[in-house]
Amino acid sequence: MNHPTPLALTQVAAQVAGGQQYPVGALYVVxxxxxxxxxxxxxxxxxxxxVDAVACEDTRVTAGLMRHLGLDKPLIPLHEHNERSAAGRxxxxxxxGERVAYVSDAGTPAVSDPGAWLVDQARAAGHRVMPIPGASSVVTALSAAGQTSTQADAAAAFHFGGFLPAKxxxxxxxxxxxxxxxxxCVLFEAPHRIGSLFDMLAQRSPDRRVTVCRELTKQFEQIDTLTASELPTWLAADAMRLKGEFVLVLHPAQTPASSDEDAMAERALKVLMRxxxxxxxxALAAxxxxxxxxxxxxxxxxxKRLADAGD
Incomplete structure (x- = not known):
């Protein structure tokens, strides 16, 4: 199979996406x-x-990406440690009147990554902010986690927790x-802290279902759903599981039936047993x-025992 050259790739992209308006003086969040x-x-x-320039979380990572695409643009380092000062540039x-893109190392900027401050400042200065959507580890993990709600009318609801504090x-x-x-709840975790997080989950909510996503979209992607009590054993079973980035989906706790539901079941059972x-x-009451x-x-x-005793 022949792979397209970078030039051919950008030409195809222009043919497909070039018809849309791309205003000047705008920030493109890519x-x-x-x-x-x-x-x-x-x-x-x-x-x-x-675009005329690309602001990025890590110039080394973005330079490699641009080379892959056959592109050469000025790169502006803008990361969590310099975002407020670099935003001025x-x-x-x-x-x-230039177009400037902002990219993080992977995924969507400003979602557990730098970029939110830059977006605020650009909008406050009267510039348009143009989101260019794409891969998201949060949505990718949720799509493979299955049922993540105990309520039929809220099957898609989730909370994004991102990275927990280190210790x-x-x-x-x-x-x-x-x-x-x-x-x-969707959490991110680095490989050197995943063991401690698994231990904490096993101790604090052993019956909680957790979908573990490791190395999403990569060659050795791994997705498993298990109870929190099984997490430490799962991690220890293969040394390779300590490598790569993790996205966890904590499924909601199973809630017991409400008192109203209990009362309805009790009444139905009494009537039917007559x-x-x-x-x-x-069977009918259930x-x-x-x-x-x-x-x-x-x-x-x-x-039945109470009724028999009454007789």
Missing amino acids: ATPIGNLADFSLRAIHVLAL VLERLAS GADRLAALDKALAQPCA DLPLKQAV EISGAPRNALYERALAQ
Whole structure:
């Protein structure tokens, strides 16, 4: 199979995405692949070919990406340690009518990455901010996690927790906050801290279902769903699992039936047991109320024993 040259790739991108308006004096927030270069959108490639300069989290990473695309643009380092000072250089270029892109090392800027301050300043100065969407490890992990809500009408709800604090009481408090969310919670973690996080999860919420995503979109991608109590054993089973970046989806805790649901099941069971055999009454009560059949069967036996004792 013949692979397109960088020139051919940018030409195809221009053909597909060139018809849209790309205003001057605008900041383009460009999502980059989270591991697999094939996930780069043609629109993102076209924008990087079009802009006058690229502000980036790490010039070494972005220089490699630009070489892959056959592009050569001025690079402006803008990361978590210099974002406020470096933003001024970007604003000067925007004020002169240039198009400037901002990229982080991987994924969508300003989502657990630098870029939010720059976006605020650009908008405050009257410049347009143009998002160029693409790969997101948060959405990628959620799409492979399956059911992440205990409520049918909120199946897509989630909370983004990002990276927890590195250590101490702040780390524990942040984890407890994530575990207390009524919906799924997405966390990021580095390989050198994943062991301690797994131990904490196993201790604090052993029955919680967790979808572990390692090296998303890369050659050795691994996605497994297991209970928190199994996480330390899973990690210890293969030394390779300590390598790569992690995205975790903490599934919401299973909540017991509400008191109203309990009362409805109890009433249905009493009515049905007046005229039906015990097993049939239990089956119908479970279908009507949605309560677990085993629990209803135990209640039915208890009711029958009370009735027999009364006789």
